[in-house]
Amino acid sequence: MHGLEPSEDQRLLLEGVRRAAVQKIAPRAAQTDAQGRYDWEVTSLLWDLGLLSIMLPEEFGGWPQQTCHTLCLCVEEIAKVCASSALNLIIQAVGSFPLVHAGSPGQKARFLPRISQDRQLMGYLVTEPGAGSDVAAITTKAQRRGGSYVLEGRKVFATNGGVAGLYSVLAKTGPKEFSFFVVERGRPGLHIGKVEDKCGFRGSNTAEVILEGVEVPAENLLGQPGDGFLIAMADFDMSRPAVAALALGIAEGALEHTLRYANQRRTFGRALLDHQAISFMLADAAMNIEAGRGLMARAALTRDQGQRNTQLSSMAKCFCSDMAMAVTTDMVQILGGYGYIKDFPLERMFRDAKLTQIFEGANQIQRSIIAREIKKGIGAKS
Numbered sequence: 001m002h003g004l005e006p007s008e009d010q011r012l013l014l015e016g017v018r019r020a021a022v023q024k025i026a027p028r029a030a031q032t033d034a035q036g037r038y039d040w041e042v043t044s045l046l047w048d049l050g051l052l053s054i055m056l057p058e059e060f061g062g063w064p065q066q067t068c069h070t071l072c073l074c075v076e077e078i079a080k081v082c083a084s085s086a087l088n089l090i091i092q093a094v095g096s097f098p099l100v101h102a103g104s105p106g107q108k109a110r111f112l113p114r115i116s117q118d119r120q121l122m123g124y125l126v127t128e129p130g131a132g133s134d135v136a137a138i139t140t141k142a143q144r145r146g147g148s149y150v151l152e153g154r155k156v157f158a159t160n161g162g163v164a165g166l167y168s169v170l171a172k173t174g175p176k177e178f179s180f181f182v183v184e185r186g187r188p189g190l191h192i193g194k195v196e197d198k199c200g201f202r203g204s205n206t207a208e209v210i211l212e213g214v215e216v217p218a219e220n221l222l223g224q225p226g227d228g229f230l231i232a233m234a235d236f237d238m239s240r241p242a243v244a245a246l247a248l249g250i251a252e253g254a255l256e257h258t259l260r261y262a263n264q265r266r267t268f269g270r271a272l273l274d275h276q277a278i279s280f281m282l283a284d285a286a287m288n289i290e291a292g293r294g295l296m297a298r299a300a301l302t303r304d305q306g307q308r309n310t311q312l313s314s315m316a317k318c319f320c321s322d323m324a325m326a327v328t329t330d331m332v333q334i335l336g337g338y339g340y341i342k343d344f345p346l347e348r349m350f351r352d353a354k355l356t357q358i359f360e361g362a363n364q365i366q367r368s369i370i371a372r373e374i375k376k377g378i379g380a381k382s
């Protein structure tokens with residue numbers, strides 16, 4: 001068991017990721033955000049670095065042991081300069097999770113090379129117009145017809161929805177039975193609907209995916225009928241520490257930038273940094289980032305050690321995203337007017353931070369989970 005600090009192997013990996021982030025991703029971040037377009041050049045760089053297959057089994061190009069902690073550290077590093085680019089790593093891990101963890105050897109052999117060799121992106125289709133926080137309210141159906149299933153429904157807010165080649169789709173196979181299917185982009189009846197114009201994460205593709213009588217072979221069902229809900233919950237235990245890392249990276253990027261600015265900007269004869277009110281905001285940011293880093297690492301490492309991390313994952317996701325929102329708000333304040341204009345990256349970071357409080361389970365849902373888990377601890381009925 002290693003501690004909260006990155007191991008030697010992780011440190012080496014992170015050096016390369018940091019270099020690529022600073023030299024190649026950071027210079028594109030503002031333009032990608034302004035244009036609100038998916039950046040395929042960054043995607044290709046992320047493939048080259050091995051970061052879009054990081055959570056696949058090693059024989060399909062993944063990193064040894066597929067550790068959630070390694071994923072988190074890479075996400076954090078990239079999010080310091082561009083949150084949209086960092087989200088690519090998370091959606092690829094989240095989307096491939098049902099295949100990696102519930103797929104049969106045959107399904108893995110059939111689909112995983114499409115990711116690792118053909119460089120196909122993954123989408124994760126759970127949310128619907130009437131079902132976001134309340135996953136059990138989905139209405140997309142998968143009906144058995146001979147050797148096939150026919151999928152009918154509408155999925156919204158899908159990250160990579162318009163750019164993915166493969167989708168993990170949650171559908172109902174019975175009145176109270178939820179199942180995951182892997183669905184290829186080219187299947188007749190699968191249409192990309194509205195591509196969302198968002199407040200932040202404007203370099204990430206978020207789209208509606210419509211399933212109109214999409215027929216897939218029964219072999220595209222992942223696990224047994226009815227396994228879907230448990231797969232989705234297990235996926236959250238991996239993805240929530242990663243969203244914590246995303247938020248953490250945004251906060252760190254905002255603090256780094258603001259420290260430089262506050263050191264050089266002068267008011268009333270001294271550097272901004274030397275006004276106590278400003279230095280206390282910076283101290284609070286540094287302290288909360290450190291606390292978030294510890295929580296994120298604990299959540300990820302607990303999972304990597306094979307222990308249940310549901311409560312820690314919710315804590316990490318909720319704490320880091322609330323912290324990123326508070327830190328970016330304060331850092332915009334420290335830059336004053338310059339924090340509010342697009343010549344500086346702070347306003348983008350502030351917009352990006354907001355999403356981390358909403359997706360992968362909004363923070364009210366995280367607090368409900370934490371409350372449920374701590375109640376269990378005193379033996380109370382939930």
Ligand SMILES: Cc1cc2nc3c(=O)[nH]c(=O)nc-3n(C[C@H](O)[C@H](O)[C@H](O)COP(=O)(O)OP(=O)(O)OC[C@H]3O[C@@H](n4cnc5c(N)ncnc54)[C@H](O)[C@@H]3O)c2cc1C
Pocket residue numbers: 091123124125126127131132133134156157158159160198201206355358359360361362363364365368
């Ligand atoms: C940019 C973006 C990318 C996304 N990517 C994906 C993706 O790849 N795949 C996917 O499946 N989904 C994705 N989502 C969907 C996301 O996970 C949902 O938006 C989120 O779970 C919240 O659901 P909702 O928007 O329907 O809000 P609702 O469920 O309608 O909730 C609205 C508000 O009410 C609160 N609330 C709801 N129920 C309760 C309760 N019981 N107690 C207290 N408060 C409550 C919520 O916390 C929230 O603040 C994405 C969303 C966005 C915006």
